[in-house]
């Protein structure tokens with residue numbers, strides 16, 4: 001089968017096509033014929049090896065030769081211990097543990113896969129695994145947002161942000177979305193009440209206070225976060241600089257109500273998000289679809305900050 005591989009951290013152009021042996025599922029493994037893959041910031045980070053936390057499990061060389069975690073496709077074969085899916089089932093899931101989505105076939109553990117609702121296309125399903133579950137856990141699971149509360153989402157113009165804005169609006173919050181100038185209209189179209197261009201305005205110095213700051217691109221200090229929180233307000237760091245992550249980890253609980261959101265991928269949350277999409281309560285935002293051979297260009301589009309919503313790789 002064809003797979004995009006790499007052996008050293010580097011730019012997207014270092015990926016190359018290779019003919020590799022099609023894997024055989026063992027134990028609880030499932031072989032999925034890949035139909036769509038959603039690109040995430042984590043693909044870019046694991047490709048380039050930056051920030052340094054992206055090298056966990058592979059300090060010098062990448063842990064996986066083929067990237068691509070958020071897969072949607074059709075079950076081609078199953079290992080002997082698999083009980084929840086069968087050959088021919090349409091499935092989707094977050095395959096962060098094994099990756100391998102940038103290929104014609106990928107191996108995934110049974111527990112990371114859910115049955116794809118017929119109401120979602122493969123491309124739509126591939127927008128959900130990582131971003132949908134981060135958004136759900138950020139807005140709902142870790143202390144639900146209440147009607148009328150003020151929520152700020154930093155880095156809201158990406159794949160996760162589009163879902164987080166919509167969920168917060170669905171739950172009755174007033175939403176402020178922060179990202180670069182190119183993404184302001186997109187964030188409004190996803191439902192944000194106010195938008196902020198971080199290249200012009202620092203939200204921690206603008207004088208506004210929020211009940212929840214969900215930070216997908218955290219680069220400020222814990223003291224800066226405190227300036228932006230209302231009495232009883234909470235700050236959740238999801239992604240961004242290692243410096244901010246460490247500060248929040250060590251000083252967040254001391255300064256008060258600031259912590260790291262460690263996202264736990266699971267199919268229950270994934271299916272909750274999928275059913276919200278099928279019902280029309282949430283909209284999937286697909287920026288562009290690329291072919292498998294175009295993964296380097298797709299990653300470049302994402303990594304250079306041009307993506308509005310999700311970038312999807314579609315295979316026939």
Ligand SMILES: NC(=O)c1ccc[n+]([C@@H]2O[C@H](COP(=O)([O-])OP(=O)(O)OC[C@H]3O[C@@H](n4cnc5c(N)ncnc54)[C@H](OP(=O)(O)O)[C@@H]3O)[C@@H](O)[C@H]2O)c1
Nearest residue numbers: 041155157158159160198216217238239240261262263305
């Ligand atoms: N905590 C966990 O367990 C966990 C698990 C999985 C993933 N993550 C993290 O979750 C984050 C969200 O992922 P995603 O897929 O939604 O990423 P994404 O699609 O790249 O979106 C992030 C957005 O933040 C913007 N941004 C960059 N720097 C910014 C700044 N200084 N201020 C405000 N916005 C800024 C980006 O703009 P540009 O495109 O212009 O850069 C982009 O629009 C990633 O950092 C990922 O590593 C965390």
